Amino acid sequence: xxxxxxxxxxxxxxxxxxxxxxxxxxxxxxxxxxxxxxxxxxxxxxxxxxxxxxxxxxxxxxxxxxxxxxxxxxxxxxxxxxxxxxxxxxxxxxxxxxxxxxxxxxxxxxxxxxxxxxxxxxxxxxxxxxxxxxxxxxxxxxxxxxxxxxxxxxxxxxxxxxxxxxxxxxxxxxxxxxxxxxxxxxxxxxxxxxxxxxxxx
Ligand code: FNR
Numbered sequence: 001x002x003x004x005x006x007x008x009x010x011x012x013x014x015x016x017x018x019x020x021x022x023x024x025x026x027x028x029x030x031x032x033x034x035x036x037x038x039x040x041x042x043x044x045x046x047x048x049x050x051x052x053x054x055x056x057x058x059x060x061x062x063x064x065x066x067x068x069x070x071x072x073x074x075x076x077x078x079x080x081x082x083x084x085x086x087x088x089x090x091x092x093x094x095x096x097x098x099x100x101x102x103x104x105x106x107x108x109x110x111x112x113x114x115x116x117x118x119x120x121x122x123x124x125x126x127x128x129x130x131x132x133x134x135x136x137x138x139x140x141x142x143x144x145x146x147x148x149x150x151x152x153x154x155x156x157x158x159x160x161x162x163x164x165x166x167x168x169x170x171x172x173x174x175x176x177x178x179x180x181x182x183x184x185x186x187x188x189x190x191x192x193x194x195x196x197x198x199x200x201x
Contacts, residue, residue, distance in 0.1 A: 004034045004178045007069035011076040011087035011112075011123075013042040018113040018148035019075045025158045026073075026111070026167055033175070037065050041090035052097045059093055066094050066102045071178040072136070074127060076112040081122035091130060101134060107181045109139040109174040111167070113148030121145050137181050142170045 008027075012019035027036050043058040045051060051059070066072070076083050094102040110127050112120030124145065131138050144166060151158055158164050 003032070004071045004175060004182075005037075005069050006034050006071045006073050007037045007039050007065050008073040008075060009039050009041055009087060009090055011041075011074070011084040013084075013086055017077070018115070018152070019077050021152050021156045022111065022113045022146065022148065022158075023073070023075045024156065025152075025164075026075075026171065028157075029164060029168055030171055034071075037069070039065055039090065041086055044090055044093055047089055047092045047096065049096075055093075062090070062093065063102060066106075069106065070182045071174065072103070072106050072108040073174075074108065074110045074112075074131075076110065076120060076123045076127055078112065078114040078116065078118070078120040078123035082126045083123045087127075088130075091134075095134065103131070103134040103136050105135065105137065105181065107137040107139070107174070107178045109170065109177075111144040111146075111170065113146040113151065115147065115149045117147050119145030119147050137177060139170070139174050139177050142166065142173060144170045 008023055010017065010019050010023050023038070030036075039062055040058070041062070044062060045056060045059070055063075074087070076087055079085075091103075108131050110124045110131070112124055114120045114123070124143070128138055146163065151160065151163065153159050158167070
């Protein structure tokens with residue numbers, strides 16, 4: 001089984017983002033079983049039709065990363081019961097110029113942490129609606145919602161073993177989904193990641 005190539009979009013762009021910590025915790029648990037690229041969605045301009053046919057380098061590189069991936073991971077905060085605008089903007093860039101939908105037929109998983117007890121259910125619920133529309137293969141179960149307020153220790157490790165175990169369970173199911181859909185995933189671009197500037201953290 002070849003290691004899946006995962007592009008991760010984290011919707012929290014602040015320095016101490018809980019969702020960034022959650023992503024790093026998952027990456028740590030998965031280890032060398034996958035190649036991870038962290039998409040720098042904060043560097044993307046707001047989508048505009050004026051830019052779509054001659055986009056800036058940040059967009060070109062981001063779109064190459066999506067093509068390269070055979071699995072997409074969304075790690076989303078909840079903003080007012082939905083996803084942050086920065087994440088929606090990144091999703092929209094992957095669908096233009098029409099009819100290029102780079103997300104199509106890609107396996108995708110969603111996880112998230114918030115400071116509320118609904119643990120990003122509202123955000124992920126909205127997100128899954130979008131991903132289905134984009135014709136992605138959405139991992140239905142296990143779902144992963146978390147109140148992240150007290151979830152991490154001073155080294156940003158997940159404190160609770162049950163939470164870590166659940167994250168691994170989600171990953172195992174995602175890996176199976178990826179393996180079963182890789183051959184139908186379009187737009188795969190061979191890319192020498194080791195020698196690229198793509199951020200692998
Ligand atoms: C929030 N937060 C929040 N939390 C929640 O559980 N449900 C919600 O609807 C919202 N809404 C919301 C809106 C806005 C504009 C902000 C800034 C915050 C709190 C949110 O969960 C918390 O700030 C997380 O720490 C955000 O994730 P990151 O940035 O730490 O990854």
